[in-house]
Amino acid sequence: xxxxxxxxxxxxxxxxxxxxxxxxxxxxxxxxxxxxxxxxxxxxxxxxxxxxxxxxxxxxxxxxxxxxxxxxxxxxxxxxxxxxxxxxxxxxxxxxxxxxxxxxxxxxxxxxxxxxxxxxxxxxxxxxxxxxxxxxxxxxxxxxxxxxxxxxxxxxxxxxxxxxxxxxxx
Numbered sequence: 001x002x003x004x005x006x007x008x009x010x011x012x013x014x015x016x017x018x019x020x021x022x023x024x025x026x027x028x029x030x031x032x033x034x035x036x037x038x039x040x041x042x043x044x045x046x047x048x049x050x051x052x053x054x055x056x057x058x059x060x061x062x063x064x065x066x067x068x069x070x071x072x073x074x075x076x077x078x079x080x081x082x083x084x085x086x087x088x089x090x091x092x093x094x095x096x097x098x099x100x101x102x103x104x105x106x107x108x109x110x111x112x113x114x115x116x117x118x119x120x121x122x123x124x125x126x127x128x129x130x131x132x133x134x135x136x137x138x139x140x141x142x143x144x145x146x147x148x149x150x151x152x153x154x155x156x157x158x159x160x161x162x163x164x165x166x167x168x169x170x
Contacts, residue, residue, distance in 0.1 A: 030066050072088065
């Protein structure tokens, strides 16, 4: 039975902090990076397609064949709604009924987990793993540095740096 890590985040943009989490998930057969299409708590984000482009570049820089982008939230989005973790995991389980899913959560969201829609159902049906970043670099750091025209080379991967400078998304 394949073991799949589901790593959802805004990835706004992907950072070396995200990379530090992904590197700790090497015991999974596959790691799915799933960007939020509509944030549950109203976080302002770069448009979904642009973040997906950045994630693909990020994955390319990582060079890890078991890591992939999943755009499944596009199929789950209903106007005016956010996609819940429960809906996401249910849809993945339906697509891949023989796979075992583990939802990866950061420590910031671990304390809010009780506020997740169907939190008890998630815990009953799937594994949840808290995985803190070993490198405390957040997407906010990248956005702040870009807004101040400061270098970001030590905050994300080379292709992402290039794309952010070229596209001037933040």
